[in-house]
Amino acid sequence: QVQLVESGGGLVQPGGSLRLSCAASGSISNIYVMGWYRQAPGKERELVAVITSGGPNYADSVKGRFTISRDIAKNTMYLQMNSLKPEDTAVYYCNLVRRNSATYWGQGTQVTVSS
Numbered sequence: 634q635v636q637l638v639e640s641g642g643g644l645v646q647p648g649g650s651l652r653l654s655c656a657a658s659g660s661i662s663n664i665y666v667m668g669w670y671r672q673a674p675g676k677e678r679e680l681v682a683v684i685t686s687g688g689p690n691y692a693d694s695v696k697g698r699f700t701i702s703r704d705i706a707k708n709t710m711y712l713q714m715n716s717l718k719p720e721d722t723a724v725y726y727c728n729l730v731r732r733n734s735a736t737y738w739g740q741g742t743q744v745t746v747s748s
Contacts, residue, residue, distance in 0.1 A: 635659040635737040637727045642742030645717055649746070653712040655727030655739060661708055663732040669701060669712045671723035671744075678726070682712060695721075717746045 641653040653669065668683030682691045682701040689701045700713040710727065727739035 635661060635729055635731075635735075637729060637737055637739035639725065639727045639739045639742040642725060642744045644745045644747065646748050647717060647719060647746055649717050650713070650715045651717065651744060653714065653725055653727075653742060653744075655710040655712075657708045657710070657727075657729060664729060665732045665734075666728075666730045667703065667710050668728045669710075670726045670728055671721075672726070672741075673720075673723040676723075681725070683728075684710070714744070717744075719746050722746050 636658045638656045639653060641651060643651060645651050666683050666685045669681040670678050671681050672678040680692055681695055682689060682699055684701045684703055691699060698714065698716045702711045714721065722745050724741040724743050726741045729737045
């Protein structure tokens, strides 16, 4: 089993920054991809950014503003979010997929961008 715990969400003004963290524990091996997704009220969950051994990929809506990274030694993934917009408001979820296709989700952390 894998446990994922997100942190770092909160309320920020437009143009501000936040850094989300996702701490992974448990049977962490054979990871294929890790990523961040978000779900706004009344909308479907959408991909924000993913990272594999080949590097990161981003949704068009966050390119140039968000940066995904991993600290393998700490079993932690990060999402640095800059130039935040009101439309970035959502619950952000950490995701991990192992090479056997087993998929795990965190509980989510709320990000609210508002003046």
